[in-house]
Each structure stands twice: as structure tokens, then as C-alpha cells.
Amino acid sequence: MKALRLASYTFALLIMMCAVAFSQNLDDIIKATWGLKTADGRGSCVLIKGAKDGKWYALTAGHCVEGCKSEKEEVDSNGNKKTVVKWQDVEIVQRLLATIDDVETEVGNIVLRAKVVAYSPPDEEDLALLEIYNMPFELKGATLRDTLKDIKVGMQCWHVGNLYGELLSSVTEGIISSVGRYFEGKVYLQISTTAVPGSSGGGVYVKDGDDYKLIGIVVMGDRNTGNVNFAIPLSRILKWLEKVNYIHIVRGDTDGKK
Numbered sequence: 275m276k277a278l279r280l281a282s283y284t285f286a287l288l289i290m291m292c293a294v295a296f297s298q299n300l301d302d303i304i305k306a307t308w309g310l311k312t313a314d315g316r317g318s319c320v321l322i323k324g325a326k327d328g329k330w331y332a333l334t335a336g337h338c339v340e341g342c343k344s345e346k347e348e349v350d351s352n353g354n355k356k357t358v359v360k361w362q363d364v365e366i367v368q369r370l371l372a373t374i375d376d377v378e379t380e381v382g383n384i385v386l387r388a389k390v391v392a393y394s395p396p397d398e399e400d401l402a403l404l405e406i407y408n409m410p411f412e413l414k415g416a417t418l419r420d421t422l423k424d425i426k427v428g429m430q431c432w433h434v435g436n437l438y439g440e441l442l443s444s445v446t447e448g449i450i451s452s453v454g455r456y457f458e459g460k461v462y463l464q465i466s467t468t469a470v471p472g473s474s475g476g477g478v479y480v481k482d483g484d485d486y487k488l489i490g491i492v493v494m495g496d497r498n499t500g501n502v503n504f505a506i507p508l509s510r511i512l513k514w515l516e517k518v519n520y521i522h523i524v525r526g527d528t529d530g531k532k
Contacts, residue, residue, distance in 0.1 A: 300432075302414040303479055303486045304443045309367040309436035310334055310475060314341035316439030318476030319366055319404065320491060321415040326523045330409040332366055332388055333416075333511070334475030335493045336400040339364055339390055361390040364404055369442050383442070386410075392518040399514045400493050401506065403524075416477060416488045418512060418525055425453050425463070425480060425489055433467035433492060433503075435476025448501060450480075455504065462493075462504040469495040469503035478505045 298306075310317045310332070317338035322331050342362040349355055370382035388404035429450045437444040448467035455464040465478055469492045479486040488508060495503030515521040 298414055298417065298486050299484065300445070300486060303416065303432075303477065303488075304434055304445060305368070305413055306416050307434040307436075307443060307476055308332065309439070309442045309472075310338055311365040311367060311439075312339060312341045313362065316436060316472050317474045318435040318472065318492070320475070320477040320488065321406075321413070322418060322524050323415045324523045325525055329523075330406040330415070331391075331520075331524060332364075332404040332406060333491060334402050334404065335396075335491060335506075336394050336398075336402045337396045337493070338475045339393065339402045339404070340396070342390060343393070361393075363387045363389055363407075366404070366406065367436075367442065392515075392520055394514060394518075399506070399510065401491075401511065401514050403515070403518070403520055418488065418508065418515075424482075425450055427451065427453060429480055431465055431467060431489070432479045432481075432486065433465065433469060433473065433476055434479070435469065435473040435492065437468070437470050437472050439472035441472070451502075453507075461507065461510070463490045463507050465492075465503050465505055466501040467503065468501060470497065473503075 306321045308319050308321060310319045317334060319332040319334035322333055324331060342364055344360050346358050347355055348358050366386050366388055368384045370384050372379055386406055388406045390402055391405045392403040394401045427450055431448055431450055433446050435444060436442050446468035448465055450463060451466050452464035455462045473492050476492050477488050478490045478492060480489055490505035490507045492503060492505045515524060
């Protein structure tokens with residue numbers, strides 16, 4: 275076994291110690307995409323920093339955290355029955371890296387815990403927002419800017435996700451197949467980037483100059499082909515964040531136009 279070069283041993287938390295900014299390169303969006311683990315499944319999530327409160331949040335697909343939800347019927351002091359919803363904590367996971375023979379190599383995982391603070395089931399918006407406990411470092415989270423009007427069919431795009439629930443920070447490349455694929459009463463982006471079990475909740479990005487812009491998150495796809503997949507566009511995500519009263523927290527504005 276080759277010895278690690280201790281002088282260059284680089285934990286991922288040190289690699290990611292940089293201030294949040296609107297400029298994002300490929301390395302930034304990879305580090306902002308974490309795996310997600312629950313009792314009955316795995317997925318992906320995109321980290322964003324609250325502009326209002328400075329806390330860290332994880333944006334993901336609602337079905338990725340569905341298994342953490344439990345409902346219990348209770349009786350209040352007046353004898354009225356009510357349903358109480360409780361959520362188990364979710365684990366979010368990122369690679370732990372070390373430099374071995376001048377190559378950044380995966381040597382383990384960083385695991386943090388998060389709680390669900392907003393949720394929409396799969397038959398509605400299929401989105402969830404998690405608040406991360408005690409983020410121990412700074413990194414470049416994804417920036418939420420509605421760029422859908424700039425997206426065109428045939429444009430190159432990238433997906434970052436936790437493929438098969440095991441392959442953290444995997445990047446796949448494809449094109450925008452449709453910007454307005456409409457079914458079941460909702461509009462989706464159709465993309466040809468590879469998306470497999472574990473990809474749900476991972477971000478879809480397009481390049482604008484040297485920057486990579488988040489345009490949606492993956493929620494479903496065709497498992498037979500792997501390249502007919504669908505993402506919730508950022509415009510829908512922003513409307514949902516406004517509906518659940520978190521738009522001002524994560525963006526620092528109230529009108530969605532910042």
C-alpha cells in the first residue's frame with residue numbers, strides 16, 4: 275500500500291474552505307453536490323447557503339426523503355384527534371479526499387446530519403429543503419438565479435449526482451432535449467445526461483462563460499435508456515421556496531428578482 279504524503283494530505287473540508295460567491299466553476303458545483311442517505315434509500319442534494327440567516331441548506335427531491343416521514347394520530351387536551359408529522363434526520367455525504375501520487379483520491383466520506391424543514395410530496399412539487407446541522411466549513415453552494423429564459427434545446431448541460439447511491443460527485447454530460455416537457459400538469463426540463471437511481475435531487479447546470487448555472491434538479495428518468503431524464507426547472511423551485519416561506523432565507527430577497 276502506497277504511503278500517503280502527509281504534507282499534502284487534504285481533507286475535503288479544507289479543500290472546500292472558500293467564501294460563497296456567484297461565480298462557480300465545475301469544481302465548485304461538484305463540491306456543492308452531496309449524497310443523501312435515509313433509512314430506505316439514497317439520493318443526491320444541492321447545497322445552498324441562506325443569504326438571510328447564514329445557515330446551510332440542502333435542496334433535493336421530495337421522494338428522496340419520503341421514507342423519513344412518519345405520521346401519528348394524537349388526541350389533544352380537548353379530545354380532538356390530529357395527525358402529527360415527524361421527520362427523522364437525514365444524512366448527507368461527501369467524499370473525503372487525499373492527495374496520493376499527485377492525484378486527489380477518495381479515501382472516505384464526510385457525513386453530516388440535516389433536518390427536513392419544508393416538503394412537498396411526489397404527487398405535488400416533489401421537493402424538499404433540509405437544514406444542515408453545524409456546517410463545519412465554508413464552501414461555494416449553488417446560487418439560485420432563474421435562467422430558464424436563456425435555456426435552449428440542444429444546449430450542452432451537466433448533471434452532478436450520487437449515481438447508484440454510491441458514486442458520489444459523479445458528473446455526466448448531455449444536452450437539453452426539451453425546455454417545456456409537459457405532463458401530469460407540470461413542466462419539466464428534459465435532459466440527456468445520465469441519471470440513474472441515486473441521481474434524484476442532483477443539480478443540472480449549463481455553462482455561461484466560465485460559470486456553471488443551476489437550472490434544475492433531477493427527479494425522474496427512464497431507467498432502460500439512462501438518457502431520457504427530467505428535472506424540475508429552477509423557476510418552479512423558486513416558486514415553491516416562496517410558497518413555503520423560504521425564498522427570502524435562501525436568496526435574501528422577497529420578490530424572487532434579485
